[in-house]
Structures are given as structure tokens and as C-alpha cells.
Amino acid sequence: MARAVAERPEHRAWRRWPLPAVYAWAGGWWLLLMASWLGWPAGGALVLGTVPALWFQGWVPPGWRRWVVLGGLPLLMLTTAGVSAVGPWGWLGIALLLLVLYPLQAWRDAPVFPTPPEALRGLGETVALAPGAAVLDAGSGLGHGLLALRQAFPGARLEGVESSLLLVWLSRWRLWRAYRINPGSPLELPCRVVRGDMWASSWAGFDLVYLFQRPESMRRAWDKACGEMKAGAWLVSLEFEVPGVAPMSRLTCPDGRFLWIYGLGR
Ligand SMILES: C[S@@+](CC[C@H](N)C(=O)[O-])C[C@H]1O[C@@H](n2cnc3c(N)ncnc32)[C@H](O)[C@@H]1O
Known part of the structure; x- marks a missing residue:
């Protein structure tokens, strides 16, 4: 593709x-x-x-x-x-x-811009995920994307990876506040947030990877998704499309931005 x-x-x-x-x-x-x-x-x-x-x-x-x-x-x-x-x-x-x-390695990637609350509306109806499916917010910032993903996929196992330690702490606190459960226990968490580099960590086990990054990252994200994720998995990007790749679907967010939905190996 x-x-x-x-x-x-x-x-x-x-x-x-x-x-x-x-x-x-x-x-x-x-x-x-x-x-x-x-x-x-x-x-x-x-x-x-x-x-x-x-x-x-x-x-x-x-x-x-x-x-x-x-x-x-x-x-x-x-x-x-x-x-x-x-x-x-x-x-x-x-x-x-x-x-x-903003640790030095994140300077060339996207700074923290949160996913608006209604931006992923319609995603759950467009992409059918089995209960317990694994969903990653790559570069999870303050956790807004994870909360929007939770609304779209209430039965999914959500994970966020974020390079900034401060943002990891703040997002865990926000998610804990949202769910009133123990942020230290990955088994009980509806969302697990880990500190790490999204490019270095594997996307292999995920059924869907969500990104809100920047235009220049999209080709790299596509190559990584194609190299690591299984056929039938999904790559979803808010605002920025993968250059030269036809999306499976494109939703329009309430603020007019597009949500680009790519199917892998389809
Ligand atoms: C535009 S924000 C999106 C935050 C969140 N996904 C959301 O939609 O609300 C991008 C986030 O990606 C993080 N980031 C940038 N490069 C990263 C990397 N290589 N590994 C992990 N996180 C990264 C930034 O620190 C920032 O918090």
C-alpha cells in the first residue's frame, strides 16, 4: 500500500x-x-x-x-x-x-497538544475492535488522547507511551482522577502509561495505534506500523495524514480537523 x-x-x-x-x-x-x-x-x-x-x-x-x-x-x-x-x-x-x-529527544517531535474531547467521535463505530483489544496512544502527553480512546473503545486495554517524565506523572494523576483507581497497578488500570520513546518501543502487540504527532513523523510511523503490527491492525492519526497512503476512512472532527484511519495489510 x-x-x-x-x-x-x-x-x-x-x-x-x-x-x-x-x-x-x-x-x-x-x-x-x-x-x-x-x-x-x-x-x-x-x-x-x-x-x-x-x-x-x-x-x-x-x-x-x-x-x-x-x-x-x-x-x-x-x-x-x-x-x-x-x-x-x-x-x-x-x-x-x-x-x-521536554527531554532533548522530544524536541524534534510534537510538543504537548491535547486531543480535544470529542475528536474521536465515530471512531468506535468505524473501527471494530474485539473486547480486550490492545490500543496504544503513542506520545500520550497529558492523557487526553487516552480518555478519548476510552470513550471510543470502552472494552479496550489502553496504554500510553510518553517521553516526558513530568507528563507521565501528570497524565497518571489525571487518569487516576478520572477513574478513581490505583495508578500504580497496571492490572487494575483502564489505562497504563509508561515512560519511553515511542519509536524505540514495539507496536507489535497492539491492535490499534493512535497518534497525534506532526506531519514529518507520519511516514516514519507508517513504516514502523507496517514493519511491526499484524495484518488487520489499525493506525489512526489526528490531523496529520500519511503522505502517499490512501486511508481506509477519514472522519471529520467537530473542529473541522480530519481523523485519518489506516488499515494495515488490507
Ligand atoms: C500533540 S501531543 C499529543 C498528546 C496525546 N496523544 C493527546 O492526543 O492528547 C504529542 C506528545 O507526544 C510526546 N512525544 C513526542 N515525541 C515522543 C517520543 N519519541 N516518544 C514518546 N512520546 C513522545 C510529546 O511529549 C507530547 O506529549
């Missing part, structure tokens, strides 16, 4: 996310400094500083990443204004918190 696809410009190594944001932020900051150093008026320096963001936002698909690219300069100015207020220990604390939240 998989076909070769032409490499898209945003897939080239030097254009891959988050490099456009780095170029925009660093370029904008540098131009701003240069303009101030040359004695430009503040307004002119600001206009010049926004040019890289306007240019590099065109390198990323529409959506939250464009806002990250465009928001760099205003954020840098705000934080600079706040540097003295927060102090060096404060900034170190913020940096450490960010590192726990």
Missing part, C-alpha cells in the same frame, strides 16, 4: 522543524541588535527584526508552528524586559522545568 513519495522541501534536514523557528528567532534578534547598534530608531529596528519571522513562517505548514516562528521576537523582548525581575536562579529553574517537560 505504501508508495514512494517525493521529498517535500520541509523534510530536508536543514529545513526541518524546529530549525525555521531557530533561524527566525536568531535572525530577528541579530538584526534588531545590529539596527540598534547602527543607531536606527526603535520602530525601524523592530520592523527589520520581524523580517526573518515573516520569511521563515513560510517554511512551515499553517498551524501552531507558524505562531511559534512569528512569536519569537515579541517573546524575546518580553523575556528580556523580565530578565532582571526573574533573576538568574529563576531562569535556571524555568530552563530545568522545560527540560523535564
Whole structure:
């Protein structure tokens, strides 16, 4: 089913996310400094500083990443204004918190964006899973995807894998709160969340893998699913499609995004 696809410009190594944001932020900051150093008026320096963001936002698909690219300069100015207020220990604390939240290996994958509560509506009717079927949320974040999967497949055995330890703890707490059961006991849990790298952990035992990641991850996810999952299993992706692969079905979420449903070996 998989076909070769032409490499898209945003897939080239030097254009891959988050490099456009780095170029925009660093370029904008540098131009701003240069303009101030040359004695430009503040307004002119600001206009010049926004040019890289306007240019590099065109390198990323529409959506939250464009806002990250465009928001760099205003954020840098705000934080600079706040540097003295927060102090060096404060900034170190913020940096450490960010590192726990997003370990380095996750920087090229998707940040935490939750699955909206109704996004998987209709999935349970479209994909028939046997009771006790194993379902994985690959990159389970704060557990929103797991809760939506629970609604779609009440009889399934759910598991989440998440690279950020802090998000693993927070999601276990959220799921515990939702179900009021012991998060330490995998046997009793309706959802088990483990810390790990979704690319390194096997998908072989799962009947369905759900992803809400990013466009660039979808080809890799498809290849992994085809290599590891059994025929008859499912790969489901919120918002981002597998390039060059025809889905078995496509549902429209209440917010207008698509839910892409791929059948393996069909
Ligand atoms: C867009 S969020 C989706 C969260 C959740 N699946 C949901 O739908 O509510 C993507 C999550 O994937 C996690 N992630 C990114 N790369 C990962 C990796 N290689 N292994 C495990 N988790 C990863 C991120 O930390 C983030 O929490």
C-alpha cells in the first residue's frame, strides 16, 4: 500500500522543524541588535527584526508552528524586559522545568497538544475492535488522547507511551482522577502509561495505534506500523495524514480537523 513519495522541501534536514523557528528567532534578534547598534530608531529596528519571522513562517505548514516562528521576537523582548525581575536562579529553574517537560529527544517531535474531547467521535463505530483489544496512544502527553480512546473503545486495554517524565506523572494523576483507581497497578488500570520513546518501543502487540504527532513523523510511523503490527491492525492519526497512503476512512472532527484511519495489510 505504501508508495514512494517525493521529498517535500520541509523534510530536508536543514529545513526541518524546529530549525525555521531557530533561524527566525536568531535572525530577528541579530538584526534588531545590529539596527540598534547602527543607531536606527526603535520602530525601524523592530520592523527589520520581524523580517526573518515573516520569511521563515513560510517554511512551515499553517498551524501552531507558524505562531511559534512569528512569536519569537515579541517573546524575546518580553523575556528580556523580565530578565532582571526573574533573576538568574529563576531562569535556571524555568530552563530545568522545560527540560523535564521536554527531554532533548522530544524536541524534534510534537510538543504537548491535547486531543480535544470529542475528536474521536465515530471512531468506535468505524473501527471494530474485539473486547480486550490492545490500543496504544503513542506520545500520550497529558492523557487526553487516552480518555478519548476510552470513550471510543470502552472494552479496550489502553496504554500510553510518553517521553516526558513530568507528563507521565501528570497524565497518571489525571487518569487516576478520572477513574478513581490505583495508578500504580497496571492490572487494575483502564489505562497504563509508561515512560519511553515511542519509536524505540514495539507496536507489535497492539491492535490499534493512535497518534497525534506532526506531519514529518507520519511516514516514519507508517513504516514502523507496517514493519511491526499484524495484518488487520489499525493506525489512526489526528490531523496529520500519511503522505502517499490512501486511508481506509477519514472522519471529520467537530473542529473541522480530519481523523485519518489506516488499515494495515488490507
Ligand atoms: C500533540 S501531543 C499529543 C498528546 C496525546 N496523544 C493527546 O492526543 O492528547 C504529542 C506528545 O507526544 C510526546 N512525544 C513526542 N515525541 C515522543 C517520543 N519519541 N516518544 C514518546 N512520546 C513522545 C510529546 O511529549 C507530547 O506529549
